[in-house]
Amino acid sequence: MKLDWQAYKISDHYAKKEVANQLQLFLYVIPVIAIILALVNLILGLTEIALATLMVPFFCGISLVALKKGYINTSMILIVSIMMVSTSIICILGSRIHEVGIIIFPVIVIFSGLVMNFRGVVITTSVVLFCIALIVFGDLWSFFPESEIKESKWLELAVVISVIIIHTFITYSFSRITRRNLSKIQDELKNQRRYKNEIAENLSEKTELLRLVHHRVKNNLLLVNSLIELESYGQPQVKNELKEITESIHAIARAHDPLYHTDDYKQVAIRPYLEKLINNFIQKNQVKSLNIEIEDCLIFHAKALHLGIIIQRILSCMQNLPLMELSVRLRKSSNQIHLDIYNQSENEFALKDTPSIKLLINESEGKVEIDERKVAISLLLFSEIVG
Amino acid sequence: MKTPPKNYVSGDLESITFVIKVGFLLLPALLSFMFVLFLFQGEYTMALVLAIGLLFTFYARKRLLGGNLHKAVILTVVFFNVLLTLICTLGNGINDIAIVGYPIIIGFSGIILDQKKLALATSLSLIGVTWLVVSEHFQIHNITYVYETNSSDFFIISFMIVIGGFVAFSLMNIMKNALANAQSEISISKNEADNLAEQVGEKLEIIEEIHRTAINSLTHIQQLISYQRKSSHHLAATYSSLTRKVLVIETAHQILLSTQTPMMLEIQAFTIELVKKYERKKETQAIQINTDQVPLMIRSDIAINYGICILELIHEADGNANGELCIDLMTESAVLFKLSGFVSTKTIEQGIVMDLLTKQLKGVLTKSTQEFTFTFTPEAG
Numbered sequence: 111m112k113l114d115w116q117a118y119k120i121s122d123h124y125a126k127k128e129v130a131n132q133l134q135l136f137l138y139v140i141p142v143i144a145i146i147l148a149l150v151n152l153i154l155g156l157t158e159i160a161l162a163t164l165m166v167p168f169f170c171g172i173s174l175v176a177l178k179k180g181y182i183n184t185s186m187i188l189i190v191s192i193m194m195v196s197t198s199i200i201c202i203l204g205s206r207i208h209e210v211g212i213i214i215f216p217v218i219v220i221f222s223g224l225v226m227n228f229r230g231v232v233i234t235t236s237v238v239l240f241c242i243a244l245i246v247f248g249d250l251w252s253f254f255p256e257s258e259i260k261e262s263k264w265l266e267l268a269v270v271i272s273v274i275i276i277h278t279f280i281t282y283s284f285s286r287i288t289r290r291n292l293s294k295i296q297d298e299l300k301n302q303r304r305y306k307n308e309i310a311e312n313l314s315e316k317t318e319l320l321r322l323v324h325h326r327v328k329n330n331l332l333l334v335n336s337l338i339e340l341e342s343y344g345q346p347q348v349k350n351e352l353k354e355i356t357e358s359i360h361a362i363a364r365a366h367d368p369l370y371h372t373d374d375y376k377q378v379a380i381r382p383y384l385e386k387l388i389n390n391f392i393q394k395n396q397v398k399s400l401n402i403e404i405e406d407c408l409i410f411h412a413k414a415l416h417l418g419i420i421i422q423r424i425l426s427c428m429q430n431l432p433l434m435e436l437s438v439r440l441r442k443s444s445n446q447i448h449l450d451i452y453n454q455s456e457n458e459f460a461l462k463d464t465p466s467i468k469l470l471i472n473e474s475e476g477k478v479e480i481d482e483r484k485v486a487i488s489l490l491l492f493s494e495i496v497g
Numbered sequence: 498m499k500t501p502p503k504n505y506v507s508g509d510l511e512s513i514t515f516v517i518k519v520g521f522l523l524l525p526a527l528l529s530f531m532f533v534l535f536l537f538q539g540e541y542t543m544a545l546v547l548a549i550g551l552l553f554t555f556y557a558r559k560r561l562l563g564g565n566l567h568k569a570v571i572l573t574v575v576f577f578n579v580l581l582t583l584i585c586t587l588g589n590g591i592n593d594i595a596i597v598g599y600p601i602i603i604g605f606s607g608i609i610l611d612q613k614k615l616a617l618a619t620s621l622s623l624i625g626v627t628w629l630v631v632s633e634h635f636q637i638h639n640i641t642y643v644y645e646t647n648s649s650d651f652f653i654i655s656f657m658i659v660i661g662g663f664v665a666f667s668l669m670n671i672m673k674n675a676l677a678n679a680q681s682e683i684s685i686s687k688n689e690a691d692n693l694a695e696q697v698g699e700k701l702e703i704i705e706e707i708h709r710t711a712i713n714s715l716t717h718i719q720q721l722i723s724y725q726r727k728s729s730h731h732l733a734a735t736y737s738s739l740t741r742k743v744l745v746i747e748t749a750h751q752i753l754l755s756t757q758t759p760m761m762l763e764i765q766a767f768t769i770e771l772v773k774k775y776e777r778k779k780e781t782q783a784i785q786i787n788t789d790q791v792p793l794m795i796r797s798d799i800a801i802n803y804g805i806c807i808l809e810l811i812h813e814a815d816g817n818a819n820g821e822l823c824i825d826l827m828t829e830s831a832v833l834f835k836l837s838g839f840v841s842t843k844t845i846e847q848g849i850v851m852d853l854l855t856k857q858l859k860g861v862l863t864k865s866t867q868e869f870t871f872t873f874t875p876e877a878g
Contacts, residue, residue: 210591330749411707
């Protein structure tokens with residue numbers, strides 16, 4: 111189990127791997143400097159300070175092992191703790207608050223500010239302040255025995271210079287990690303925004319293309335009708351015989367009319383589409399009365415088209431009937447559409463093309479009930495209904 | 498502050514300003530405390546140095562908040578290095594508690610400034626501490642050692658460390674927050690882009706679906722035609738003509754579906770496919786096609802008009818075939834469709850449909866008893 115102390119958890123936004131690499135580097139450098147300082151202290155006869163300094167490489171070693179095993183937080187807690195403890199001991203054994211080792215305390219706090227979260231910084235700062243209080247007030251209230259230290263200004267200078275240089279590198283390296291990441295992520299953000307804009311542009315192009323494709327299909331189909339019209343010009347009988355075909359083509363073409371489509375061109379508003387087909391039919395046929403009750407709903411284009419063809423075929427079977435009393439009702443249930451077409455007049459309503467209509471409906475996964483006497487047709491249709 | 502430091506973004510200005518405001522409130526508080534302390538201790542030189550430091554702090558704060566961030570930070574770094582060195586020189590030299598100020602200056606400049614300015618701050622600190630030892634060693638000035646500890650030492654050091662910690666943490670935190678915000682924005686933007694990409698994919702699928710639906714509908718019309726044709730033998734020619742037109746549109750949609758180009762058709766592939774289908778439909782003999790292999794994409798509506806024209810010509814020629822029909826198709830500059838391999842016994846009329854479509858394509862149709870030539874330029878169509 112990893113020993114993560116939540117208070118010291120590195121900020122999530124930080125690149126942990128980069129932090130670990132930098133930390134590793136410092137865990138190699140700090141012990142070397144500590145050993146040199148310990149040796150110098152030993153030569154100067156400051157055995158106790160040398161021993162306190164030698165704690166640093168020992169704990170740095172443990173910290174390094176923890177780091178290599180992936181326990182970055184544990185490693186960081188160890189290094190910060192040992193630096194605080196050894197600095198305090200050195201100061202207590204040395205010139206107390208006037209010991210040059212005191213310079214390490216702000217370094218520890220700034221280091222925590224660079225890599226730790228708020229709680230980590232608060233804890234580190236509090237412990238550092240406690241250590242300083244211990245050194246100052248311990249000295250003030252004579253908790254510690256008097257120390258007679260041989261001063262070596264050059265050694266003190268070496269200590270201060272080493273600490274300042276290491277501190278510079280620590281500050282620079284750790285702030286650079288965040289800076290570099292920030293710069294990288296800002297570039298990435300810029301690219302991401304550009305990519306998004308390109309896709310959005312592409313989408314609007316595709317939507318326009320979709321509209322155009324529908325429009326073209328409609329035009330191509332209507333072109334066939336126009337050419338039939340041209341070829342049968344002056345031949346009413348030919349025109350009449352081709353009427354069923356031209357009206358089927360018309361029904362299909364209308365289903366592609368972007369006018370009846372939703373904005374995303376996925377679905378067709380069934381009511382205006384069917385009303386247009388039925389109105390087109392009654393203009394060319396004798397209808398005594400017409401009752402249209404079509405529920406406003408959207409259905410997928412392919413299904414709408416199929417429905418259009420079916421209605422067109424049924425209406426074609428009814429053409430030329432005198433004085434029809436036509437009633438068309440379409441309603442939507444949970445996942446079906448129910449279509450009823452009635453001719454309430456007494457005229458015979460015989461579907462001349464029942465098998466092909468049945469086939470069409472079967473293709474649409476629908477059901478049909480055709481009652482020739484009562485001229486009532488009920489269609490149960492579709493599994494894909496939206497809206 | 499007008500512009501943020503190099504590694505910060507405009508949105509960070511407010512937070513940076515806040516940190517600087519607080520930092521530059523804590524610093525004068527510390528300097529004032531020290532000033533009063535030295536005044537009471539009768540160390541007037543030290544008190545004077547601190548008074549100068551105090552005045553400078555207000556000046557630097559004004560400069561910083563006035564928008565001259567870089568200059569003000571450099572000035573602050575240089576000034577406080579000098580001030581610290583002076584305080585230590587007048588105090589306990591290298592053993593003065595003020596040396597804790599050096600890492601704080603370096604930390605501050607390391608976070609907010611670039612590499613060069615950090616090097617400057619470090620160099621000044623190193624010069625300062627070296628000066629403290631060297632000047633003492635060569636007795637350039639006299640140091641009056643005051644090694645007695647008093648409680649003010651704790652407050653001074655604690656205060657300095659708290660200021661350093663606060664500034665370092667806050668400035669880094671602003672950067673980290675900016676990083677987190679950017680990451681979150683990237684993630685949102687990625688999700689939006691994925692959504693849009695999905696919608697683009699959907700649109701392409703719908704386009705394919707439209708072509709498929711159109712093909713199915715045309716198949717249905719073909720079935721209807723053949724059903725009606727059985728009961729109207731006298732209109733066989735009309736139904737045949739109608740079938741050809743539907744065939745052209747059907748073929749166009751099949752190619753559009755297979756090539757996944759929603760609006761454009763490659764004219765040679767379209768011609769070859771049309772001829773093949775015609776052959777199959779009519780069970781006629783093979784028609785030879787020679788092309789110049791120059792690919793030419795044209796709009797599907799133009800291609801359909803062209804297709805209807807050539808199928809009509811092939812149909813006409815097929816009735817008078819003299820051996821194998823031969824098509825030469827050139828597409829280098831304009832579309833040139835030449836049909837030969839037949840001999841007509843009578844002069845062939847243009848026909849109203851052909852006339853109309855030729856005009857629509859702004860093309861030229863030449864008919865002789867042995868050869869039909871149809872040319873048009875797609876751009877003009």
